[in-house]
Amino acid sequence: MSIGNSPDSPGNAPEDDRPSIGRALQQARIAAGLTVDEVSTSTRVRIPIVHAIEADDFSRCGGDVYARGHIRTLASAVGLDPSALVAQYDGEHGGRPAPTPAAPLFEAERIRPEPRRPNWTAAMVAAIVAVVGFVGFTMFSGNDKPSATRSVAEGATATAPAPKPTPTKTPVKPADPKPDPTDSAIAAAPKDRVTVKMVATGSKSWVSARAQNGRLLFDGFLKRGESKTFTDPEQLDVVLGDADAIQLFVNGKEVQDDFRPGQVERLTYTKGDPAAG
Known part of the structure; x- marks a missing residue:
């Protein structure tokens, strides 16, 4: 055998x-x-x-x-x-690792809301409307007063009242035009930080974001309709696993680029970006 x-x-x-x-x-x-x-x-x-x-x-x-x-x-x-x-x-290589939960990583990087600024345009328009209404009320109420000559006794010579000065109408300042949505988004973004927002427009895309010091802010998948916002005082490094499936906003302005489906993109943004988009 x-x-x-x-x-x-x-x-x-x-x-x-x-x-x-x-x-x-x-x-x-x-x-x-x-x-x-x-x-x-x-x-x-x-x-x-x-x-x-x-x-x-x-x-x-x-x-x-x-x-x-x-x-x-x-x-x-x-x-x-x-x-x-x-x-x-x-x-x-040992299989695909389990995705990192997104909530704990992003919780520390939540952007604190900035104090709401007063709406000076609305206040100015309200003040102008109040002035115009007061002037109009004064003009109409003056016409309802009885004539002074009716109170003069019969046979007496009536003295004509001095003419009232014609009030000058305050010109109404036209309301400021509404800002373009893109400009409003830029004004809302903090000027002293770099802010990147990712919105998934495709079925699913893997994304990653790191701060300037190398700290990982997020590493996982975004499903259609989901979004993530990241911020850093100086610089953000992002990687898009499927760049065509992500809509990107940098410092409040949408970044327009010709990304192809399935394309991997490594991008770096600072406070001055984007110069145009």
Whole structure:
């Protein structure tokens, strides 16, 4: 009797014949007739990172979350199924971690409401209306007084009363035009801080936000209709896992950019941003 591995022993289990993630991306890129420079330009993933991923080196991605985003972006660019490659990555790197609860992280960063400013425009209009109403009342009440000549005894010579000076109407100042909604949003944003608001317009998108000192403010998913607002005295670094699914407001003004579906964006904003948008 020979001693060896039985057909069902682990040593004879069939090996995974799938190519590695980097090899699959490289073969698909070559088959599509694309160079690394062209893929980097279309996906905005830097050339050294593209080379590293094709060599199955994910250490330059900055973590599993960024690695998944790069794999998804590169797979879409070369015509592969992003979900299959991301699932393969999760299987090789211990699976996807549970998302960080959003409420405890964001609770510390809740923006304190600023004191409400008085509405001087409304007060001015009310004062003008009151002045005009008083002038009109004075004019009409003066016409209802009986003539002084009726009280003069019969046979006496009536002295005509001195004419009353004609009151001068106070010109009504037209109300200030309503500000544009975008300008109002800019005026409401604190001038001494940088404020970034993210609104999910797509089905779901992963986002991340860090303060200037590197502290993580949020790392998780936003569903359609959900929003998050972050603030810092100097600078905010944000990452959008699917930039096309996020509507971005910086310092109270919407940022207009041509983001593509599934595109990963790393953005940095300060108190002076955006200069135009």
